[in-house]
Amino acid sequence: MSDADCLFCKIVAEEVPAEVVHVTERTVAFRDINPQAPTHVLVVPRDHYPNAAALAAGDPVASAELVSAAAAIATAEGHEDYRLVFNTGAGVGQTVFHTHLHLLAGRSMTWPPG
């Protein structure tokens, strides 16, 4: 399940380069090209789903694996505290419509987010 026009499908297929830091059966994780924290990694399902809710409905195992992968990466990079974000919809900042979990860590953060 991939979309020929999707940037993250192309990264999963290794047609577009990325700094991959972690892979599982259903997920690929790579560093964000414009990092907003010392650790800023995007964890994506190998299959194309447009957002987190569509992934949870269509492949709940992969949905859970995104979170497990993010936690493993945070631990591997020495972070006990971290933030996980799914932007859903252009109105809140989603720019790539292939589900991706942002893992942000390594600096203090405020709440609520902007």
Ligand code: 5GP
């Ligand atoms: P969104 O705004 O959709 O939640 O997150 C998309 C993220 O993808 C952004 O943080 C952006 O910096 C990142 N991004 C966009 N294009 C690329 C790319 O070609 N490679 C990588 N590694 N990250 C990208």
Ligand code: ZN
């Ligand atoms: Zn895709």
